Amino acid sequence: MLSESAVPEVSAAVSKAKATSIDIAHLAGVSQATVSRALRGSPLVSEETRERIRAAAEQLRYKVDKNASNLRLQHSGTLALLLFEDPTTDGSNINPFFLSMLGSITRACAQQGYDLLISFQQFSTDWHADYADSKKADGIILLGYGDYLAYRARLEKLVAIGTRFVRWGAVQSDQPGVSVGCDNFSGGEAVARHFIGQGCRRIAFLGDASSHYPEFFERYRGYARALQQAGLEVDESLQVDAESTQLCGHTAMSELIARGVAFDAVFAASDLIAFGAMSALVEHGYKVPADVPVAGFDDIPMARFASPPLTTVLQDTRSAGEVLVENLLKMIRGEPTESVMLPVKLMVRQSSVRP
Helix, strand or coil: CCCHHHCCCCCHHHHHCCCCHHHHHHHHCCCHHHHHHHHCCCCCCCHHHHHHHHHHHHHCCCCCCHHHHHHHHCCCCEEEEEECCCCCCCCCCCCHHHHHHHHHHHHHHHHCCCEEEEEECCCCCCCCHHHHCCCCCCEEEEECCCCHHHHHHHHHHHHHCCCCEEEECCCCCCCCCEEEEECHHHHHHHHHHHHHHCCCCCEEEECCCCCCCHHHHHHHHHHHHHHHHCCCCCCHHHEECCCCCHHHHHHHHHHHHHHCCCCCEEEECCHHHHHHHHHHHHHCCCCCCCCCCEECCECCHHHHHCCCCCEEEEECHHHHHHHHHHHHHHHHCCCCCCCEEECEEEECCHHHCCC
8 A cells, every 4th residue: 555655745836726636636646537436435446546545635635525526426415204194193293103213214314424304295296206306315215104005006106217215114025115114923923922821812903904004914914823823713803993093093992892892902003003092991991901901013102101001012213214224325326225124022011911
């Protein structure tokens, strides 16, 4: 490796003017194209040449114009995060589960030197255009989607036009694009086994168990498998559709009670559904967990502060944010990427433990 002393001394005229990549090339004895490749970290430049160029740049007090570099490379240095609007009691329209993931995504972007542009997904317009076509962002992270079957056509369109995107959601073999998700099946199985271990035999499931909501469906499939392995019946009358809101959880629980079928535990497909279900149970004279143990899924921050504290399944939002950003940057660099399924952990708290 050449030392910095091997680089010729810079002339007084150049030192007084603003140095350019041409000056660095002349001083380091290489072409301007080699300088450009070295400054953007291209692996085509040897370490010896890279060091000689770095020494020349320092001697010239050269500073990279980030904006000009981005324009030449057609990179914005920005990632877009598009959130699906969910109805919430506080008017934020952001599912609380995504708030903790938002923090980890922001940190991961900062560590990689990227800015983050955050916006809601506008389903009334061609929402991908502002970010993919106008080059506002180098890639897109999608959080939330509502009805997956209605949403899938939009994902297919993004793939067709070559948009670089990753999304948080169920990992499926035939899905458009790359996703990062948790092991929903194992999480649902763990909740059901927890209830079965306490002697519960009529475990209700609140959540849409269909291909419209594949994450909920996987949780239901895990729950059903645990019942079957314990020799218990999977009773369809114990399943009630619900989307991930407290109101839907309250409505679903009230519907189950109105059916008049016997149940001795409730597995809600999300924490928000669980909160609504617990409220409905109390209104109908049930005690949680003495009469009916309840568990949710997600481990949003308020779960541990509920009354009683909610048993739930932890999704690692910190790792999720890091993997989402990492996969998207791989796409931007032209590297191969694949979907990732993250492990989950059952968090047992008071709501599911009978006295």
